[in-house]
Amino acid sequence: MKMKRMVSVVGMHTGGERNDVITGGVLDVPGKTMFEKMRYLETQADDLRKFLLQEPRGTVTQCINLVLPPCDRQADAGFVIMESEHYPPMSGSNTICTVTALLETGMLPMQEPYTDLTLEAPGGLIKVRAECRDGKCLNVRFANVPCFVFGLDLPLEVPGIGTLTVDVAYGGMIYVLVNAAAFGFSIVPDEAADMVEAGEAIKAAAAVQIPAVHPENPQIHTINQTLFAGPLERGPDGLSSRNGVIVSPGRLDRSPCGTGTSARLAVLHARGLIEPGERFVHKSIIGSEFTGEIVETLTVGGKPGIRPAISGGAWITGFHQYVLDSSDPFPTGYTLNDLWKKRA
Known part of the structure; x- marks a missing residue:
């Protein structure tokens, strides 16, 4: 050799x-x-x-x-x-x-x-x-790096699917966030292939129809991730939810996704659904968990934003x-x- x-x-x-x-x-x-x-x-x-x-x-x-x-x-x-x-x-x-x-x-x-x-x-x-x-x-x-929302409740036309209402946020990557229930998704393993197909179509449409450029670094641009957000649950220990992130060229993130969790925290905070210091458990399609919280509010290029902290284990x-x-x-x-x- x-x-x-x-x-x-x-x-x-x-x-x-x-x-x-x-x-x-x-x-x-x-x-x-x-x-x-x-x-x-x-x-x-x-x-x-x-x-x-x-x-x-x-x-x-x-x-x-x-x-x-x-x-x-x-x-x-x-x-x-x-x-x-x-x-x-x-x-x-x-x-x-x-x-x-x-x-x-x-x-x-x-x-x-x-x-x-x-x-x-x-x-x-x-x-x-x-x-x-x-x-x-x-x-x-x-x-994490400072995270922020580009827009809430934005209209998006997806060929073969129809008109959606989506959120767009930066969590270290740029995400389009979609209500999983609107597709009938419970974010369980049997749905993985269907979630990927829909998620890639949504991502491709959003990248064209919703311009997204980081206000402090224009070399960071364009929506490149879809996050299907499950229903938000509130318990004695804080908030929790399932999610599924679609990673190109067409697969599901097996983890709860750290930047996806960060983008979702930015959206939840912008909607007044979570406060700094409140615990948020994000679950993946296979049930693994990351814990997130907002540790700081700030501005990013004039936009209101947050700094989230994310925790999890690796092997x-x-x-x-x-x-x-x-x-x-x-x-x-x-x-x-x-x-x-x-x-x-």
Whole structure:
């Protein structure tokens, strides 16, 4: 074997969602900020994402995180998030997995009972508190980037579906939020395929009909996630709800989704349905849970917004070394539309 490349990866999942973490094989990436590094990978070095996430090495249900030296002196480490089709500025589930991998492999020192650290995501600095015991990272709580609402009760025409009323919000990615009950969805596993089909159609229509540009970073733009919101329930411990987030190129997030939870908190706060400090449990289609709360109200480019904190746990599933033989006919992998759905 004449090896051309080797990349070391820690296998991870949070809430059932696979978010692996690159810990070796990539020294650094050009760029003065983590956002610039993300853009460099996206525009100049996308072969790394394709190599790891596309077939035959990767799967459509997988994300991966590249750990890098931080650009901001306040940060302990930086990371770039790579999904099946794009590079989001922030991801909650990927943050939880990256923190757990960094601490449990010793890349960053673990302190018990709590380890406080700062990660630099492309979307901004993320303050983290990890609950640790006996060498295990039990829970990761992070304060997300500022989140806000683009619009409430917006009309949306979806071919084959009709006219919908939707909300649009930023939670680290830009979401169109839809009432699941309007489609008859209870957000249970048997509905997954139908939710994906409807969610991709809604996302494609919303991306065209509802312009969405981040007021402080115009390079963050366009609706790229659909969130089906289940009914809100109020109990003695706070609020709870189910949700299903549709991730391109056509699948359901297995976790409760950190940026989706953040976007929904922004919408709930804008509607006066939740107050800062109130507990909100968000459940995924497979029943896994993240807990969220609003820790700060603020403004984002003149828009009222919030800073949410999200918490959840992650688990190491394996240690992998992905290699590229110089004679391999698929150095950057491939996709087939039986699994990698293409939008019309």
